[in-house]
Amino acid sequence: MRTKKNAYGVTRRQAIRLGAGTLGFAAFFRVFPVHGADAISNAKTTAAGETVSGGKHKKKGPFRVGFSNGFSGNTWRTEMLYSLKKEASQHKDLPDLIIVDGQGDISKQVNDIENLVSQNVDAILCIANSSSAVAPALRDATKQGIVTIPFNLPVDGEAWTAFIGTDPEKKGFTLGKWLREALRDSGKIVALGGLPGNSYTASAWAGAQKAFQGSNIQVLAFRDAYWQEDRAKVVMADLIAAYPQIDGVWCDGSQDAAGAMKALLAAKRPLVPVTGDDYNGLLKLYQEQNGNYPNFKIGLLSEPTWEGVVALRTALKLLNGEDVPKRQIIEPRLITSENYKDYVRPGLPDGVFVDTELSDDELKTLFKS
């Protein structure tokens, strides 16, 4: 599973400082640019659950923090890692960030977490390969007084210290609602998800289906497209042949969306409203093609690549004795035809996820472009 990303705005920081308990949230929307250093501070975050007391976790620095990455290899993870390392280098009380890679293997990740515990780290950040499998390992670490912060993808139960991420079901619902409105309550759609059986797509699609209830939206097919353009294009080409009328496409990731739109172009069919995330490839395609196809519209929700930065900051806050919310749910802003220009990065590769605090120069270095 690849992680999703989005953007929000908060006054989370202020809320936390004030010790605002269960539901501190405030928001201010930045205008633009959405990327760059402001991406984090301008994001909207909802705090949920009880407040985690910092006093219990307060320690004397310097700190050792471990990060168990479920896997690496897609550009989202690459940007996330870069941001996290950059953030770590800016904390004087953090000489050591130990990064371990689960290589997509559930049991390797459990082992990785146990190894971090035996290396006496003060905090463990984690993107889980499996929401259930890593829960016991994190619980054991938490019991030993280690601050444990899963982020991006959920971990079952609450036997970890704090969580940072988005709400996939809510995102799926919002995207579904946008598509429903774009189609004026009626039309035939197809849906493309990520890897077969992944929990993110399952939640997002469940949310979307709720949004379609009571409308005349007819779902012709739901298919896995692996969050890969080539796979999505192949699947969509089949669906195009089978269904003479496709009025819209629901996707939980924009690689799927871009592949689907390219299949429509190859079949010489007009582009239609489509949902997705902050993958630059689709934004560039929209910029290039929206003049040719008046019915081509986009509704996108990001999954911020800076979630790791917030996770690290949260860990350090706790270690310094500050309170934090149990869950920080990042609320992504909807990217549409109206505001996409604030997000698209024409000079950068398609693979860039644009909801990042990294500058264009940093991204160019990262993508060697």
Add this chain to the structure above:
Amino acid sequence: MFMISPARLSRALRFVNRLGAVWIAVILLYLVSGLISPGMFQINETLNILQIAAFLGIVAIGQTLALLVGGIDLSVAGVVTMSNIVVTSLMLGQSETLVPSLLISILLAAAVGFINGSLITLARVTPLVATLGTNSILFGASLVYTGGAPHGSISPAFAVCGQGHIFGLPVSTVCWLAIGLVMAWITRQTTFGRKLYAVGANPAAARLMGIPVNRILISAYVLSSVMACLGGLLLTSYIGLPSLGIGDQFLLTSVAAVVVGGTALSGGWGSIVGTIGGAIFITELNSFTNIVRVSTGSRFVLQGAVIALSVLMYHLVGSKRTSS
């Protein structure tokens, strides 16, 4: 009224048998899927299937050679990914860089095949382990080379191979069939081809006959890698972009296409023409399960069941065959 006489039917069956039983499966699946989902009968969808089948088809031609010599090549997935990453990062959307970047990709793939072959023949590593290891190394190398953030794109001229049409046929299909014909000729009509079969059937006997077994094995793996590279390049041309996960889908589907096409996992038996049918069959099946209204779980069950059934049928129909 037109009647099919038993003699004529039997002649027709013999003809199909000579081609390979997989073609019966291809036609049957086409008819059944078309009756269930009429979309399958559309000319556009048929051309679409042939276009998509080309990528798997070329990779599977290479896999056939590895299986013919009694081995297996699981590094094809890594080679496809490597070719995709290398060619996009070197081409950078320019036409001037087209030829050199294609050549470098092919040479790299040949080097990978040479390493596979050397590991298997000189270091005596089991083909499955050697090529799976190479596959892992190639994925890691692609990750290191790109830093996890691939960039680059293909030149518009190159896009024609994967996206264009010629005389109404997808260019990728034409490339595939041309490569298939050449490889079929090499395996059936040249002494090198005969040696491939001999080495796969019985390496010890082949050695006694004076066949340079190691050289033949290494050549088979080099050709397998080069074919995987060509398949990867066509797929790259189809999508235009680098993608680190692009080759994964071929790891086992390439073996499935070859086996469905009638090539024996034990070596020494099989044909390129059968593999072409196998690749069409697998792609047809994917397309059908994409179109038909079933849940994700049912799709996988359906795909597995149909593949198993077709192999069973192959054994039943193909067992009377005298030549492959």
